[in-house]
Amino acid sequence: MARVSVTLWLFLCALCGLSGFWVSRRRPRIGEPFATLHLAGRAAPSLRTGLTPESARKAVRHLRGLLGTASLVVTSTERVLAGAGDGRPSDAAALAGTRAVLASGRHLVDGGTVVVPLVVDGSVVGALLASDAEVTAALVRTVTEVGRWVSGQLELAELEVSRRRAVDAETRALRAQISPHFVYNSLTTIASFVRTDPERARELLVDFADFTRYSLRRARDFTTLADELTCVDRYLLLERARFGDKLRFSVQVAPEVLAVPVPFLCLQPLVENAIKHGMPGEVRVVIRDAGPEAHITIEDDGVGMEPTRVRAVLADEHEGGIGLSNVDARLRQIYGQDYGLVVETAPGKGTRIRLRVPKYHSAPSSL
Known part of the structure; x- marks a missing residue:
């Protein structure tokens, strides 16, 4: 329950950050918060399967729609997973930015690109790189909050993996608990009929x-x-x-x-x-x-x-x-x-x- 509450808080922060970003650029239209919720809802299922090329490919377009930037790139600590939009940094530049936030654990601004870390259980597992013609304080704040929300979804994915591992371990333990005495008794009984x-x-x-x-x-x-x-x-x-x-x-x-x-x-x-x-x-x-x-x-x-x-x-x-x-x-x-x-x-x-x-x-x- 605590994890879900934290995720909800992060999402609300992201929503507030996005609202601020829109206000700084133009007057928001009626219905835009609902569009934001819709885009977040489209991205969440993929992210909750973990950080993979497939999940990043499915989520990146919706995440870019959340930010409204010219481009967005999602990386792991070792490779570029997916990208959307024009003017994206090269793979080498994207990985250099990822290594920088991996070392510091904090966001950075490199020219027209904002790089924020994706953190799961206290460790940086990747990064979001958002590029736009103008990098403002509102944009940096918005990308940072969206990065935190994405991290929350990845935390939920890790929690689900842990849950499944626990269930599998419990089932293996149950089989081990049943098998030894039952196998012995059954074989002894069968031998008596031979x-x-x-x-x-x-x-x-x-x-x-x-x-x-x-x-x-x-x-x-x-x-x-x-x-x-x-x-x-x-x-x-x-x-x-x-x-x-x-x-x-x-x-x-x-x-x-x-x-x-x-x-x-x-x-x-x-x-x-x-x-x-x-x-x-x-x-x-x-x-x-x-x-x-x-x-x-x-x-x-x-x-x-x-x-x-x-x-x-x-x-x-x-x-x-x-x-x-x-x-x-x-x-x-x-x-x-x-x-x-x-x-x-x-x-x-x-x-x-x-x-x-x-x-x-x-x-x-x-x-």
């Missing part, structure tokens, strides 16, 4: 291969609910082979929600937790269509937990909850704080875990 029931052993090996292929594949933010349920189905078949009649389970799913995008590995850890705390007993998975959402319930009739223990598990302070804190944190991070796990339990009363997933949440194009 002589007594070779056909059953073969079927379980296929189920085990399908499960590990899914859970150990390259991490992505989203998969489909159908794929998650296939993973759960393979997991339950392997656990049923291990526990026999001690484990009973049922899965009820509304067909309308099978294509809903959901976070990768969001159901199996909850089912695993239900089996761990519900044996011997029954595990029930129910998924309902609830209009704009899919409502998911994983329930067992096992020993249950104390509320204080549940809070410790969700806070990742107790080893008794396999993956619960991970799934809870990812749901809140992706959908918002209202979409975490809801755990209903009491000693001797079993445990019910509920979660909601928006049916129309935007998923990555790689899905």
